[in-house]
Amino acid sequence: MKNSTLKFLLLISLILNISFLGAAGYQYYKKSTYWTSPFGFKMQRNHFLFEELSLRPDQMKTMRETAIRFRTIVDEKRQAIASRRKELITLIRQDNPDRKAVEAVVSEISSMQEEMQRMIAMHMISMKTGLDKEQQMKFIDLIETAMTEGRQTGCTPTEQN
Numbered sequence: 001m002k003n004s005t006l007k008f009l010l011l012i013s014l015i016l017n018i019s020f021l022g023a024a025g026y027q028y029y030k031k032s033t034y035w036t037s038p039f040g041f042k043m044q045r046n047h048f049l050f051e052e053l054s055l056r057p058d059q060m061k062t063m064r065e066t067a068i069r070f071r072t073i074v075d076e077k078r079q080a081i082a083s084r085r086k087e088l089i090t091l092i093r094q095d096n097p098d099r100k101a102v103e104a105v106v107s108e109i110s111s112m113q114e115e116m117q118r119m120i121a122m123h124m125i126s127m128k129t130g131l132d133k134e135q136q137m138k139f140i141d142l143i144e145t146a147m148t149e150g151r152q153t154g155c156t157p158t159e160q161n
Helices: 002-032 057-093 099-129 133-153
Strands: 034-036 042-044
Antiparallel strands (some): 034 042
C-alpha cells in the first residue's frame, strides 16, 4: 500500500513538473515572438508595418534591415526608460522622498522619452524617403492608424480587422 501511494505521488509530482516546464516554455516563446512598437502596442517580432505596402524586393530588403536595427535601438531606449521608472518608484517608496531627486528622475525620463520620440519621427521620415508617392501615402496612413487606433485599443492593426 505504501509503495503504490509513493508511486502515485511521484507520478503526480512528475505531471506537475512537466506542466510547469511546458507553461514556462510557452510563456518564454510567446514573449519572445512579440515586440512593443514605438506606438505602444504589441506586434509580432517578425512583422513590420511596411509589409502591408506593395514594395519592390529591394525596397523590402532595405526597409527590413533598417527596421531591425531601429527596433534594437528602440528596445534599448525603452529598457533604459523602464530602469529609470523603477528608480523613480524606489525614490517614491521612501518614507520621506527626496523631492529634488524625484524631480530629477522625472526630468530625465521626460528627456529620454522626448529623445526617443524625435528618433522615431526621424526614422519615419527616413523610411518614407525610400518610397514612391503612392507608397508614401499608404505608409503614412499605416503609421497614423498605428498611432491612433492601435494605441487606443491596445492591439495591433491586424487584430483590429
